[in-house]
Amino acid sequence: MITSLLTSFLRGGSLAQRAAAVTLLAGPPALLAAALAARPVGFGCALVLVCLAERFLEQVRGRQLAVLRKARLGLGVRALLRHLLAVLLAVRAGCPTSVVVSAATLSAALPAAQSAHEVMARVLRERARTPVVVRDGEDRVPDPGADLGGACRRIDRAGLPALAGLTLAASTGTALPAYAGIALSALEAALCLARTARRVARSSPACRTTAMEDTNRWLAARAPTVVLYFSGSKRSGYQVDMWLRAVERLDEPAVVLLRERAVLERLAPTSLPVLCVPAAVDVMALDLSSVRVGLYVSNVGRNIHLLRVPTLKHAFVGHGDSDKAASSNPYAKVYDEVWVAGPAGRERYRSADVGVEDHRVVEIGRPQLAGVRCDAPGGPDALTTVLYAPTWEGWADGPGGIPLVVAGEAVVRRLLAMEPPVRVLYRPHPLTGTRSKRAAEAHRRVAALLAASDPDTAEPDRRSAHRVVTGPDAPDLYACFNEAHALVSDISSVVPDFLASGKPYAVVDVTAGVDATTFADVTAADAAPADTLRARHVTASAGYSVLPDGRGLEELVAAVRDPGADRLAGARRRLRTHLFGTAGGDPQDRFGAAVRRLAEQAERRNRRQEGRPSPAPAPGPAGHAPSDCTPLPGPDHRTSPTS
Incomplete structure (x- = not known):
């Protein structure tokens, strides 16, 4: 557990973030050593570095702070630790007993003040929260009481004058700086509490009746x-x-x-x-x-x-x-x-x-899928780009285990080792790691592999650099389809959606052994039941099979680079028709027609209940919901380099 937290803490982010993380991690031991040795100058230098690193990580929203909170080492705990070490410095440096007692009292009072403020902040948030939030347009919704988190941080930082005063007092042997710093810290914390208490006194709960009206x-x-x-x-x-x-x-x-x-x-x-x-x-x-x-x-x-x-x-x-x-x-x-x-x-x-x-x-x-293209990205001379999009771990482990855990690293390593080189886009499922820690760790390992394989430059060429596609600002899945020549995935909705492009794809069979017969050229029509992944799953029937160790990826990449070697191009066309239907046209029109038809059904039902005459129903095949609109267009009418 500790090793995992340390690894998470030190990994990820820019070089400056990692340097700040190391500084934050090394700070407490350095402060302890300086306090025990009664070295106020060293204590002060370490304190400044730690505070600057902490402030930097807060400004850039470094993930290291989230790791510390997960380990129950949030800002309040870290501030308390620094105050206790400053009290230790005062004791070792021979400061007057009154200074030590005052500093220890402040160290206990500040966490109590923070707790009181958090209670008041919770009250304010609940009072500001309406039963309904309306967003009309693209504006983001403000968080009621979002500024209260800043007030909590100000209480934690209220102790900085006391820390500075104690360090100066230990260095000069004069008690006045310590008393002045302690007084300033107490005053700042009291003012922050008073402002929040005033807001609580003036606030009133949102009226549910008025909000609903x-x-x-x-x-x-x-x-x-x-x-x-x-x-x-x-x-x-x-x-x-x-x-x-x-x-x-x-x-x-x-x-x-x-x-x-x-x-x-x-x-x-x-x-x-x-x-x-x-x-x-x-x-x-x-x-x-x-x-x-x-x-x-x-x-x-x-x-x-x-x-x-x-x-x-x-x-x-x-x-x-x-x-x-x-x-x-x-x-x-x-x-x-x-x-x-x-x-x-x-x-x-x-x-x-x-x-x-x-x-x-x-x-x-x-x-x-209307915007999914069939043409190869970047032209005929572009670097072959493979999208690796594994599904998440699900609510329970399936047969063979979690695909990303079982095969993720092997798939990526094999792609990275290919010659000529292959560019890898790695887009994990948004829910990856929410249930399984093993899946989260596998994701981090795959991301680290890709990061280590990129050119060692500040701004690598986006057309040649590998990429981990995650986060709220990342391109969506369909944009990734258009940037890739081929897909590697497992049994999920990613595979049938990618079929709209007509480009080659492979499915990782985590249930397969290492028997070479897994790669027999078997289609869904003539395979023996349960013999292959293609026979077990319709969406895999037109894809290349890949073993958990990555074997089979070479055939997929060969199909991209040489359309003549793409033995499954015809199978993909047939499967695409089976998945999306045969008619052409805009799939949005078909969706719109289905909505209109269902709305008409609801209106007829409501008219019958009210005793009003109903309009004639829309024609449709007997026993089935009317289906007179067009399905997703097959990409057959467009040029595909892999067909």
Whole structure:
């Protein structure tokens, strides 16, 4: 545990950040040695360096401070340690007893003041927090009481005058600097507490009734027809992000309804109005009389708070089609319809036999993939770029273990060792490491491998440098598709989405042994059941197989560099049709038509309940939801270097 924390603390960031981290780590031993030796000059120098390093890491938001907080060594604990070492210096330097007692009293009083301030800050945040947060436009939502964290830091730093005074007193043998510093520190902490206490006294709780009335007037003015609904952790917000642009392009007015403030704070920029309503009772108080369609991107328990509204039609759109069990979840029975990309999605629910009736499954294509290109990036002479996009560890380890843990380092090492060189884009799943520490450690090792392989320059050429694609400002998955010549992944929705490009891909089989027969040229049509990865998973049937040790990657890269050696090009075209359907056209149009049809169904249902005549239903095949709109266009009409 300690070794892991030390490694995390010293790894990552710029050279200046690592130097500051080393300074911060070496500071306490240096202060202790100077205090025991009664060397005030050395103590003062070490103190200045430690404080400067700490301040620098705060300004650049260095990850080292997060590691210290995780180890229960936050700013307050570090400040207390410095005060105790300063008291030790005063004792060793022979300062008067009154100075030592005053300094020790301040050392105990400052943590108490910080605790009192944190309590008041919590009260202020709760009072400032409204039951509903509305974001209309792309402005980020301010955190009520965000400035209170700065006040906590000011209390911690209130002890700096006392530290300086004690150091000077130990150096000169005069008590006056110590008394002056202690007095200044006590005064600053008292003023900070007094200001916050005054804010608490003047604050009042936000009125829930007024907030809900204002929100419902806001909803009535916009009269949305569609709600894009999401509930989940802050790191799962990518699931709703992928649908924002498609919903923005609908003809019907739409609103995003979130349940967690942390997701709202990280939501991708969007022109859609956004509501964040954490409490179930407040969701039930919303005026949704204009809404006809609810779109759900994940299967979570809190969906029930919108599913209970009978005037809506509810459709599950998911956050990617894959061969995972999550893509045929029995939870889907609660929706009026389940929207999938194409025939493969329908067959997945049919074969899973989880109670989702076939006529409720509607093929709508993948509107997110409209911008995925088929052409090779950078022209014919560009450095071959391979995107490695492993999935996360899931809620439980699958057969063969966690793909990133089992094969991640081996895959990357083999790619880095290739000649001619290969450029690697590494894009881990956003949830990587949230459940498994082993997955988090594997991610760090892979990132370190790529960092060590890059040119040793301050600004490496982005076209040739390897890249770890993570963080809120990183390109999205589809932009990575357009920057890559090939994909290496495992069983996840990344694989079928990449098929829209028509470019070669490989799937890592973590369940495979080292038998060379794994690489037999077997297609989904003629493979013996369970003999190969291709036979077990539809999305792998047109991909090259890779063993956990990386063997098989050479064939993938050869297919990129020599289209004549790409033996699976035809299989990819056939699988793409199976996944996304056969018709051409804009997939956004197909998505929009599905929304309009479902809205019309909801309106007819509501009219029947109110006793009003209903318009004639839209024509559609008997026993199935009407499907008269176009699917994702196959890239066949575009030029592909690998086909």
